[in-house]
Amino acid sequence: MIETNHLAICTWKVLNSESIPEGTAFFISENLLLTSLHVVENFADQTFYIENRENAKFKVTVKDSCKINDLAILITEEFNSENIVILCDEDPLISTEWSSFGFPATVDGSKVGSKIAGTIFNKIDIEHTHDIVLETNGIALLKEFRGFSGSGVLNCNQYVTAVLRYKDVNHLCSVSIKKAKDFLILNNVAIKNDELGDFTNYVSAAFDYTSDPFKGLGQAQAKAVAKKTSPQNIAVGLGGKLMVPERSGTLQQIIGYLKSQTAINQELWRAWLEFLTYVQFLKGEYSNVNAICISLPKTEVSKLIPGVETPITQDINLTLQFYFTEEKVYFDIAKEYILEKSFAGTLQNNQCHIFHSHNTMFGLNVISPEDKKKIVFNIAGPPDAGLNIAESIYCGILSFTELSRKVTSSQSLEDITDNLTKIFTDAIS
Structure with a gap:
């Protein structure tokens, strides 16, 4: 009450x-x-x-x-x-x-x-x-x-x-x-303002745990994000996919549930604002929350292709998908959701999946390349498709905690963009 x-x-x-x-x-x-x-x-x-x-x-x-x-x-x-x-x-x-x-x-x-x-x-x-x-x-x-x-x-x-x-x-x-x-x-x-009306209510909390110069740079970009989109736009765009596993019920019921869970609601929208701020730093596109995209310039793609020794560099367009969950175990929810996407035929190359939760221990242990191969190998194809090469699927898996930890120590705008580019490139390698 x-x-x-x-x-x-x-x-x-x-x-x-x-x-x-x-x-x-x-x-x-x-x-x-x-x-x-x-x-x-x-x-x-x-x-x-x-x-x-x-x-x-x-x-x-x-x-x-x-x-x-x-x-x-x-x-x-x-x-x-x-x-x-x-x-x-x-x-x-x-x-x-x-x-x-x-x-x-x-x-x-x-x-x-x-x-x-x-x-x-x-x-x-x-x-x-x-x-x-x-x-x-x-x-x-x-x-x-x-x-x-x-x-x-x-x-x-x-x-x-x-x-x-x-x-x-x-x-x-x-x-x-x-x-x-x-x-x-x-x-x-x-x-x-209504908490869903705009991100203004969350700007002061964004990057509050970091120190300058990153804190100042981050909050400045967060204000730019707040002018371009809102929690309402994200909620409408994602519907039940606002959380994973996907919640049943109408959008109003989902929003009502979130508003009744203050800690979850606050962390959800703070994290979304920070995540979109990273996209803003990379001059990515996020007007469509279901098609958030960044560009990784001059990426050495030859490292992503087994057996290719000649250096090959090109720009890669990477689709980012952000998932918020109430679950506590990062590896389990990542594996479960990636498998579901594979079976549904919606897993594609050059995607990076970022997971986050309000639970404080979530995502502290990173998913290593070997861990990812265990997941990716299972999704490489249907059971009767024969042997598939796991490494040929350029699918990135990150926790939002890992992403933030690796970028918030940056000392300049150039550092931030370089570090973000490296983080996402490594994630799909």
């Missing part, structure tokens, strides 16, 4: 002009609060009060309101809050968990507040005041729950993604921050 401790500190009761509780509001900046318009509409032109669980009271007025989204922004000049929530314009996903904290109109609820939790039941795509219908997992909604109107709806990352409103008989509803974004931005309210 999603914790609401911080949200509770940021959340206050809204009292009407007669000091009677009407609903809930929460701080979104030092002196601004967000609530539902219907909570304050009967006294919106007056000065009224907010009150916290310690019975502290401060005067507030309505700074701005939006009938389309049933929202109101309150302002106080008597108090600066040190505790504020972070708003996020996350695209709501059906069945994902949420939690909220507010002041229902009950004896205890109006004094100390109450937590409520559930899942997203439905999304409303037609023009409507609220766009999310919430399910409360067996909790009977009574009229006293109207006091929850104006409460923040938390996602698993502790971001408020919607404002709760009690308007329907059978369900609680909410207005998503995504739907109300224009109104909030108009009032200079800070909003965090």
Whole structure:
């Protein structure tokens, strides 16, 4: 269940002009609060009060309101809050968990507040005041729950993604921050972008474990990648192949699962950003996530062909495929997946397969050329095809950990490109 401790500190009761509780509001900046318009509409032109669980009271007025989204922004000049929530314009996903904290109109609820939790039941795509219908997992909604109107709806990352409103008989509803974004931005309210919307949220974490000069060079290129593509583009392009073994279910279900697994989700997109940054360093192509390609200039291809002693150099176009897994054993998942690709007829020359996992020990032990031959030999052809020469299949296998370890010690842009070229050339040798 999603914790609401911080949200509770940021959340206050809204009292009407007669000091009677009407609903809930929460701080979104030092002196601004967000609530539902219907909570304050009967006294919106007056000065009224907010009150916290310690019975502290401060005067507030309505700074701005939006009938389309049933929202109101309150302002106080008597108090600066040190505790504020972070708003996020996350695209709501059906069945994902949420939690909220507010002041229902009950004896205890109006004094100390109450937590409520559930899942997203439905999304409303037609023009409507609220766009999310919430399910409360067996909790009977009574009229006293109207006091929850104006409460923040938390996602698993502790971001408020919607404002709760009690308007329907059978369900609680909410207005998503995504739907109300224009109104909030108009009032200079800070909003965090959806984690899938762009890579900006991951740039600061990219290469944070490295040192300069590589760190500075890496993060600069990561910003360039963030302008060209996004996690959303990658997720849509890969679908169930976003992870290996391939996950079943719709893309929304897969994304919902990832968002519920914070550590996995963070590592997945950080690694993707760093991986594409390596491609960016080599001026590769990644507009199509299923056809990421780099060029290895002046590669001595004669070393890749058994029996050829005369040096032959030429440029090689190498296709890169990045796989993220929850598995713990690098060799096992690499072997399993390469075999599957072979049997499916999708394994080709001049491909390099990079594997990564959120598990810290994954990929620390490299797959040696001899290890690769054990895998490649098995995939050289169907069982009745006779003897095949394993070395003739230029198939690279790397762990992302190995790739990063070998390049992040680079001291200049030239070092980075040279080292990356060598790493990928060695991988297919």
